[in-house]
Amino acid sequence: MEHGFFQKVYEIVRRIPYGRVTSYGAIAEFLGSRGSARMVGWALNSTKDSTGDIPAHRVVNRNGLLTGKRHFGGKDLMKELLESEGLIIEDDRIINFKEKFWDPKVEI
DNA sequence: AACTTGACGGTCA
DNA sequence: ATGACCGCCAAGT
Numbered sequence: 001m002e003h004g005f006f007q008k009v010y011e012i013v014r015r016i017p018y019g020r021v022t023s024y025g026a027i028a029e030f031l032g033s034r035g036s037a038r039m040v041g042w043a044l045n046s047t048k049d050s051t052g053d054i055p056a057h058r059v060v061n062r063n064g065l066l067t068g069k070r071h072f073g074g075k076d077l078m079k080e081l082l083e084s085e086g087l088i089i090e091d092d093r094i095i096n097f098k099e100k101f102w103d104p105k106v107e108i
Numbered sequence: 109a110a111c112t113t114g115a116c117g118g119t120c121a
Numbered sequence: 122a123t124g125a126c127c128g129c130c131a132a133g134t
Contacts, residue, residue, distance in 0.1 A: 023117090040115080068115035
């Protein structure tokens, strides 16, 4: 197993509690200078090859917008996954984002 | 080796 | 509120 930037990202994403969400930037910030928000999105992109135990749908952009939805199967798979966890989504935006936001640097 | 492309975010007009 | 720009940096071409 490697311990590169990607692995660190996976570790954090796996820790996002059910029904909560975080942002690419928050993860990048938590990892310090080891990466930018773009890198986090990149890391998640490669989870498609991975085993699939990574809840990538719980990562959205800083505005609670489902910017990564097109990388999931189906038309609205990402949205459906989040809704099934109790989040309210309207026009690809998480309405109760602030309440559901989980910040790794304060909650870990 | 050079250029483009992003699941991003902050700043400024 | 909206849009342009810039920094970010690994991968693909």
